[in-house]
Amino acid sequence: MRKPKKLLNDPNNVRQEVMQGLVYAYNGKLTAIPDYCAVYGNHISNEQVVVISGGGSGHEPTFAGFIGEGGIDGCALGEVFTSPSPDQIIELTKATENGNGVLFLYGNYSGDGMNFDISAEILAEENIVTKTIRATDDIASAPLSKLSDRRGVAGIMFLYKIAGAASQFEKYNLENLYQVVAKANANVRTIGVALDGCALPQSNNFNFELDENEIEIGIGIHGEAGLRRQAMTSSDEVVKEMIHHLCDDLPFQTDDRVCVLINNLGALSNTELLVITRKVGIELNNRGIIIHDIAVGHFCTSLEMSGFSITLMKLDDELQHLYDLPCQTLGWRK
Amino acid sequence: MNLLQLRKMMLFTAQRMVESEPELTALDQIVGDGDHGIGMKRGFASIIELLQDEKFQPTDIGDFFIKIGTKLMTSMGGASGAIFGTLFRTGGKSIVNTMELNAEVFAKFLNDGWQGVYQRGNAEPGDKTMVDALSAASKSANELTNLTLNEALPIIAKSAMEGAEKTKQMVAVFGRAKNLGDRTIGHMDPGAVSMAFILKYMNDYIHMQ
Numbered sequence: 001m002r003k004p005k006k007l008l009n010d011p012n013n014v015r016q017e018v019m020q021g022l023v024y025a026y027n028g029k030l031t032a033i034p035d036y037c038a039v040y041g042n043h044i045s046n047e048q049v050v051v052i053s054g055g056g057s058g059h060e061p062t063f064a065g066f067i068g069e070g071g072i073d074g075c076a077l078g079e080v081f082t083s084p085s086p087d088q089i090i091e092l093t094k095a096t097e098n099g100n101g102v103l104f105l106y107g108n109y110s111g112d113g114m115n116f117d118i119s120a121e122i123l124a125e126e127n128i129v130t131k132t133i134r135a136t137d138d139i140a141s142a143p144l145s146k147l148s149d150r151r152g153v154a155g156i157m158f159l160y161k162i163a164g165a166a167s168q169f170e171k172y173n174l175e176n177l178y179q180v181v182a183k184a185n186a187n188v189r190t191i192g193v194a195l196d197g198c199a200l201p202q203s204n205n206f207n208f209e210l211d212e213n214e215i216e217i218g219i220g221i222h223g224e225a226g227l228r229r230q231a232m233t234s235s236d237e238v239v240k241e242m243i244h245h246l247c248d249d250l251p252f253q254t255d256d257r258v259c260v261l262i263n264n265l266g267a268l269s270n271t272e273l274l275v276i277t278r279k280v281g282i283e284l285n286n287r288g289i290i291i292h293d294i295a296v297g298h299f300c301t302s303l304e305m306s307g308f309s310i311t312l313m314k315l316d317d318e319l320q321h322l323y324d325l326p327c328q329t330l331g332w333r334k
Numbered sequence: 335m336n337l338l339q340l341r342k343m344m345l346f347t348a349q350r351m352v353e354s355e356p357e358l359t360a361l362d363q364i365v366g367d368g369d370h371g372i373g374m375k376r377g378f379a380s381i382i383e384l385l386q387d388e389k390f391q392p393t394d395i396g397d398f399f400i401k402i403g404t405k406l407m408t409s410m411g412g413a414s415g416a417i418f419g420t421l422f423r424t425g426g427k428s429i430v431n432t433m434e435l436n437a438e439v440f441a442k443f444l445n446d447g448w449q450g451v452y453q454r455g456n457a458e459p460g461d462k463t464m465v466d467a468l469s470a471a472s473k474s475a476n477e478l479t480n481l482t483l484n485e486a487l488p489i490i491a492k493s494a495m496e497g498a499e500k501t502k503q504m505v506a507v508f509g510r511a512k513n514l515g516d517r518t519i520g521h522m523d524p525g526a527v528s529m530a531f532i533l534k535y536m537n538d539y540i541h542m543q
Contacts, residue, residue, distance in 0.1 A: 012376075056412075079376070081369050082412035110509045111413035114454055118407075118416060141513055151513075200368055203359065207368045222367035225514045 004199035011201035015057045038092035040074035041067040056081040061331025062300040070327030071164040083111035089119035101129040101174030107152025108134035137190040140218025154263040154300035155188035155311040165325040192309035194219035221302045239279040254288035261311035262296045335435040343539045345385045350535040351378035361524040365511040370524040380409035399426030424450025437486035441475035462504035464525035470497030491537040498526040
């Protein structure tokens, strides 16, 4: 059986070393709270609502890699594939909040939900006001009728984009910020595909493995089961099915304007990613859907998982205006 | 059981939990994302450190459990950190000012701890979570309050393990395992196994004495 092979130091220090790496990569634009494995941007103004995220490590550049001007403001780094703990979130919030309220924006997983909720309850006792949005873009994780059960995956990047633009440049108050990010969340859909599994740094085994001639449609970013496993087929066939599922789910219609995200889950080549991008473009064009912008690359990975996801965000005028404002983050610039 | 004995029992339990990591990890690689064992190991390794620190001087048994819960919550993260932390913190809060752990106090700890876990995560028995082991233990403890702790704990621990075993037949509706649906049938929930192990090791310690 094939064994994982990783270029790491002590696997138990991964998240601290990721945090240190981020500080260097941001080159003076990021402050770390090392004892709590949390980071925040040096751009935060006194007039804005603070947007804080957090989640497991292993998805880089999500989540902390989207801190910056026009992006999110702070992030608590959990262990690999594990949500941060309340003390991390609380210390980060206290270090960044400025009296305008705080938006917690993170993926919809039970651990993240409970730990952020515990934090929000404790912060409320200290008169720090928070509101929460949980990204629920993964269409494979629950039916549309149970939308609030869905996982948050790569589509969270679009929510960061909207939240950062609205809070920093347009000075939305907490309630208005909550409303616009909730609207964006309702307009974002993602589906992923895996060719093979990934392994936690401490583990000698892959979390799951697929046969040589097998792929899994609808995979989650921690290797959660998708819609089905099936025989390997061509890139075009896979993309065609994914676009069908996405367009069916919202649904998207002719003349809708969308932002597109083609996300590498870790180990695909750029060659494969661009071949995928080509077919996404063709499929959307065939449906008369207008591509307002398209981003291709590593945004929400699953360690070294081989696979990719496609995200669509349907735009209205408000979302398009916010999306078009600039952003300067490590993971994505516009 | 006094505070000093309880401290020794929990140290033994924490050491055994750390040793159980491979078993818990293997289970979670089937039904979850493979991090449960690693998280429990990290949490209970922190408990070992806490209990070996002479500066750790809880005032009573409730305070002892609250501090164990806080340590689990802050060192583990994840759903497991929130849930197991909540169990010990809520259970502990319900028995503050107690200096002697007996079967009645332990039943109150489990009952109120279970309530806290329910309020935090909304999982009910049958949902294939640690609650299946905890609720079984709690119900069993309620019937045994007239016994000594030494007499009650083996039965409580056995009930918890039976509760964990029953999760084999269940379809997960919580956490990441829920996406596997029927594929989770035949495999125990790792959180339920952890819950059962904690009580098993507490019992093992008492009966080694």
